[in-house]
Amino acid sequence: MECERTAGSRPRADAAGDAAFDVFARACPSRATLEHVTGKWGSLTLTALHESGCRFNELRRRVDGVSEKMLSQTLHALERDGLVHREAQLVNPPRVDYRLTPLGHAVAERLLSLIGLVEERMPEVLSAREAYDGRRA
């Protein structure tokens, strides 16, 4: 599943006369998934669900600051990519549980490894920032 990960790489429209054809749609599909995973709400949702599955409103509380709209949208994207499993019980009031799929857990682990590294090394980052700002002031 290797392909150009470059974002703007627009494969030239070699079939002529298809001006309306969305060349971006042909861009590497893994980029979209990566954006779902690393985006602000996606990464927070993934790490929250990595701890344990839960219901919609509980998730809203765990992912502090997320709106209903964005959480719903994020969950749909992650479910569509096969990272999140949604299980709705047909009861009243409705009860819907979300949890990560095995793939979702695997992705969350790599993501947490990256996050962990950055957090560990924040002292270095912070002093680099001071040095950088000092050079300009």
Place this chain on the structure above:
Amino acid sequence: MECERTAGSRPRADAAGDAAFDVFARACPSRATLEHVTGKWGSLTLTALHESGCRFNELRRRVDGVSEKMLSQTLHALERDGLVHREAQLVNPPRVDYRLTPLGHAVAERLLSLIGLVEERMPEVLSAREAYDGRRA
């Protein structure tokens, strides 16, 4: 360097009367670095420089689709965070070389590990998408 990673978590302004004080500035600083690293241009720049350091315009060619403005902005953010080292030679025409710092390489490796996983497992993602779209159509 552990702290709440939740994005909207706004520590309540406990010191009264500082309405103008930017509470967001107190949010976890690692989140900003994470966004520089995982953002569209940040991730592309990091992986490009991980292969080898290079000059500005060479980098522009490697990171296909990036504008001068965004590449410049991205490099400043990564340099400020201590992930990229910038070395300018005072010659004419100017020559500036960019390369990753040791921290930059460490971060790039974890990032590439995440990207690699997602690319490996794209067949699963793609079939999950088909299933999801099928359920709705």
Place this chain on the structure above:
DNA sequence: CAGTATCCTGCAGGATACTG
């Protein structure tokens, strides 16, 4: 409870022009 539907706006980031 678990969402969807609308409206609206700030700002990321593209296009373009200019510079040491």
Place this chain on the structure above:
DNA sequence: CAGTATCCTGCAGGATACTG
């Protein structure tokens, strides 16, 4: 070559209201 400065616009995403 290696950038900076301006202008401008699409759209991510917040606020608000509504629903099965």
